[in-house]
Every structure is written in C-alpha cells, then in structure tokens.
Amino acid sequence: VALSNRTKQALLGFLSWRPMSGYELRKVIAASISNFWSESYGQIYPILRQLEREGLAARSSRMTAGGRPRCTYRITGRGRAELSRWLAEPVEPRPKRNELLLKVFFAMHGTPDAAVEAVERFRAEQASHAEHYALIRQKLEAVKQPAADLPYWLLTLDYGEREAAAHLAWCDAALPLLRARGETEAGNASSRRSRRAARR
Amino acid sequence: VALSNRTKQALLGFLSWRPMSGYELRKVIAASISNFWSESYGQIYPILRQLEREGLAARSSRMTAGGRPRCTYRITGRGRAELSRWLAEPVEPRPKRNELLLKVFFAMHGTPDAAVEAVERFRAEQASHAEHYALIRQKLEAVKQPAADLPYWLLTLDYGEREAAAHLAWCDAALPLLRARGETEAGNASSRRSRRAARR
DNA sequence: CGACACATGTAAATGGTTACATGATTTT
C-alpha cells in the first residue's frame, strides 16, 4: 500500500515536460519547486526504476551523447493517467513538526537570549526567502511567450510570498515581547541569583 | 549522532511541568501543541526508555494508583540541562513537502475541477483551524492566574493565526483564477475533443 | 595532469507511523 510517498507523482509531473535522467530531474526540481518540495538521489533513482516496473515511465535509450552513457526516462500514457488520477485525489495530511514553535513554547526553560536569537535567525531566513521570491517573480513575468502552466506557477509563488510576509509580521510582533522579557529578567538576575544561593 | 529527532526535547519539555507516563504525555501533547507538533506511541515509549538510559529522566514508581500499574517518568537535573542546551541551539531545517502546492504546480495536467476542489478543501481546513484558534485564545485569556509560560504559548498561537489568515487570503485570491480557467476550458472542451478525435 | 563538475547509483542508518497485542478498569 502506498501511504504518502509523492515522489512518484513529482517525477511523473516533470517527465510530462520532457524525458529526463535522474540527475536532470534533481536539478530541475531544485530550480523550480525547491520552495516547497525536495528530492534526494536516494529517492529519485529507485523510484525511477519502480516507475519503469509499473509501466508509468519507460527507460529511453542508454544513449551515449558525446560518448557518455545516459539513462533517460520518458512518461508513458499510463504515467499521464496516474498523474491525472493523483491530481484529483485529496491531499494527504502530514504530521506537523515545527521546531521553532516548540522552542518558543518551552522558551521559559532556557535563557531569554536563546528565544530572541531563534526568532531573529528565523526572521533573517524568511526575509531572504521574500527577496528570492521577488527575483523569481521578476523573471517569470518578464518572459515574452509564457508557458501555459505559468498561472499555476505564479500561484505557488504567491503562496510562498504570503507565507513569508505572515512569518515576518509574526517575528516583528514577537521580538519586542521576547526582548522585553529578556530585559526584565536581566534586571532581576542578581536577586534571583542571591535567592538561589541562599537556598544552598 | 542525533540528526533531527526532537521527540526527546519535546518530552523533556513536558516532563519539566510534572512527572508523566507515556500515555499522559501523548494526551498532553495532543491538547497543547497539536497545532504544530505530534508524537505517536511508537516514538514516545522507546524514547522514554532512552531518556532513562541517558540519565535525562528517571522512571518513577511503578505505582499502582487504584491497583493499576503505572509507569511515570520525572525529569532529572541533567534532563533540564539538556532542555536548556537544545533551546539555545539553532533550529534544524527540515525538507519541505507541500503536496497541495505540488498539485497546483502541475494542475495543468489534471482536470480544472481537481485544482479547484483541492484548494476548496484546503480553504475549509484552514477556516476550521482559524475558528479553533479563536476558541483557544478565549480560553487562554480567560484564565485568572496565568502561568508564567502564557506569553510564549500565546506567541505560538499568534503564529498559527497569522499563517491561517495568510492561507485563507491565498485561497481567496487563487480560487477565482482557478475557477475562471475551468470555465474557459469548459467552453473550449467540445473543440478540443474534436481536434483530438481528428488526430486519430 | 589535477581539480572539478557530470552522472549514476547503493547501503546504511534514521525517522516516524500504523496496526496489532495485551490486559485492567469503568461504564452501560
């Protein structure tokens, strides 16, 4: 039973553009959807074999383009059917794991600085995402003869932009609170230390 | 080497409140941080053993409260130190996997309806999250004698609220576009069918 | 010719869930 591995569909999606090798697939994935998806070789190569076994893709010519052996796969009719079938299926929910929020939730048990630094790092990361998205948008919108898929690509980009903006706004609301807490604790630090010392 | 399993720290965090059993931990986690974290028994019980082996928690009394055997764990000094150490450490980035966006990205290769339905389902889910957050906020803010951790809990709640709002706004921007696409395709459907038939 | 990118993979380990097994206690 296939539980929640969508690598198959992701690969089929890109093979529907044109035949590609595992190496190419990884590069194309990194270049186009790395904002919300990633694949490693350890997944790609075995799954390509599986696609071939299941008749969803066909291994195309061990061509030696320039003398080098190359193993490209092309999508089959059944592969396109599977891609379409998956697109109509509901999204499988995945367990949530947000380490930043876990740290914030338990921030009381660490130094005040720790929480501030965690959120500052997160903020920097999200700001760089936002910048990156702006560049992508420029490039996509500058294309003269846009692909038919372009509106969909822009939607995924819009999603990223909105999330990054929401995250940045959260950071800007959270940081003053976290910093204030750090300062009041710093103010009390000497008295807390003496109390603790007195107990021994 | 511990790569990215934060179950240890999550459990230590809750054990720092009070001693608990594996069963209790799961319930407490589901009740407090399920918005951004989840743990299954298959993780909890083995990790509790591991915490004991490493001296971060101690198995407290196989007490028979009411005749029933119960296995509670309490955090040790070293456990608190580990919790604090982790809080000061940078968040480990995790690979992104957003199946909804993968579907939107490849929506061109499915029926127009498929994409609309996927986003509508996502919208309903996010709306219910938003409602849920509002309830939680009411409850947390109604408490007379707030815990010292409350500000941090509210921050994680705020994060969820902002993300849900951003997601809803994205859905509301995306749905008209997706629906429009569906209608123009429906308008062209007969001509496309005949073209396809003509090729055979 | 040495360094580096191209290219294809595999093995091992980690991370994590699901489904099951087992038995006591409470509720109906």
Place this chain on the structure above:
DNA sequence: AAAATCATGTAACCATTTACATGTGTCG
C-alpha cells in the same frame, strides 16, 4: 456481562537522507 476506555507497549513497515562508491568528461 458486554462494550468502551485506559494504559503500555512492540513489530513491521514505510519514508527519507547521508555518505559513500564509481567512473567520465572538461577546463585551466
């Protein structure tokens, strides 16, 4: 007494990454 819930766990399986192995072409 039957059913539901409490409670503790384990085994199997799926998902996924990391690190390695291996060889080829290209560029300075």
